Amino acid sequence: MxxxxxxxxxxxxxxxxxxxxxxxxxxxxxxxxxxxxxxxxxxxxxxxxxxxxxxxxxxxxxxxxxxxxxxxxxxxxxxxxxxxxxxxxxxxxxxxxxxxxxxxxxxxxxxxxxxxxxxxxxxxxxxSEHEGSYLVGMMAAMASKTGTVSFIGGMDIPLIRNFACGYAQGAKAVKPDVTFISSMTGTTPAAWNDPVKGAELAKAQKAQGSDVIFAAAGGTGVGVLQAAADEGILSVGVDSNQNYLFPGKVLTSMLKRVxxxxxxxxxxxxxxxxxxxxxDLKADGVGYAMDDNNAALVTPEMKAAVDAAADKIKSGELVVHDYRTDNMCPAAEF
The missing domain is CATH 3.40.50.2300 (Response regulator)
Incomplete structure (x- = not known):
């Protein structure tokens, strides 16, 4: 009952x-x-x-x-x-x-x-959200044709800025001159469930040149992915594997094994x-998603580069900066 x-x-x-x-x-x-x-x-x-x-x-x-x-x-x-x-x-x-x-x-x-x-x-x-975000940031920069990638967060808190910071670090690791844009949906919990605002932010970022948008915004992110698909640019999902939502339009998803x-x-x-x-990445707590829905978007060279970086992160050879340690990001200003 x-x-x-x-x-x-x-x-x-x-x-x-x-x-x-x-x-x-x-x-x-x-x-x-x-x-x-x-x-x-x-x-x-x-x-x-x-x-x-x-x-x-x-x-x-x-x-x-x-x-x-x-x-x-x-x-x-x-x-x-x-x-x-x-x-x-x-x-x-x-x-x-x-x-x-x-x-x-x-x-x-x-x-x-x-x-x-x-x-x-x-x-x-x-x-360790920043580690998984680093990997999808690399992939986004390699997939970008405009040289501009972007991020849309939900509620503006250090946790979400950590996603953005890891993403920016990964993007700049493979393309140091890449332009990075970041937007937050709001400062209250309502920011997690506003797909209309997410779509508006996605369209604004496209207007600034972004052609790959990473959304870490809960339900708001669905609006981001929808707008990106409608506008003919790529998106990156978060937490769950969201590749299936818009097959062939979602580059990958940053997996967070909640x-x-x-x-x-x-x-x-x-x-x-x-x-x-x-x-963390070593414990398979974070990662990125590959399946039939995004296989055509990720070249063997992209996957090889990302997997090599993942191995270095797991071994400790590569350390991705955690925004929450000092509220600063070496790859971008928020």
């Missing part, structure tokens, strides 16, 4: 499935929706993989506004969910406020940060190790 629950008067849905003897895990999707074809959908895919492999059930919640975050966590913890997996940096403070009240419940923040010393029952999982983070967390259950994790 599925129990429909309203949180704080909003139309959030909490799917509670038939219980097992052990506690059910739960997942809370960030604003932008479960089926954003990007970050949240990757998380959903990880939960579904766990459910199909184990026959288990899980609880899930799609938030409609910021005010629901803390109540959602408390409601799930009171229902006995364990672990409770969350996506997006916006869950960090709510988890920090709730975790101490439920010491026997494990919480997971993907893309957030909670002090492990203060909250030993919280697992923080991050990614699905792996969710799957592993649910598989561990209440025995989850809460030691902080960073999933």
């Amino acid at each position: 599925t129990l429909m629950k309203n949180l704080m008067g909003a139309a959030a849905t909490l799917a509670l499935t038939a219980g097992l003897a052990s506690a059910e895990p739960a997942i809370i999707y960030d604003l932008g929706g479960k089926f954003d074809k990007s970050f949240n959908e990757a998380a959903f895919n990880g939960a579904e993989k766990w459910a199909k492999e184990t026959g288990g059930t899980y609880k899930e919640l799609e938030m409609q506004n910021e005010a629901q975050r803390e109540q959602a966590l408390r409601s799930l913890a009171e229902e006995g969910a364990n672990p409770i997996v969350t996506t997006g940096f916006g869950m960090s403070d709510p988890i920090a406020a709730v975790a101490a009240d439920f010491p026997d419940t494990k919480f997971v923040t993907i893309d957030g940060w909670v002090d492990p010393a203060a909250h030993p029952n919280v697992l923080t999982i991050g990614f 699905d792996v983070a969710v799957y592993n967390s649910m598989k561990a259950g209440d025995a989850l190790d809460t030691t902080t994790q960073t999933l």
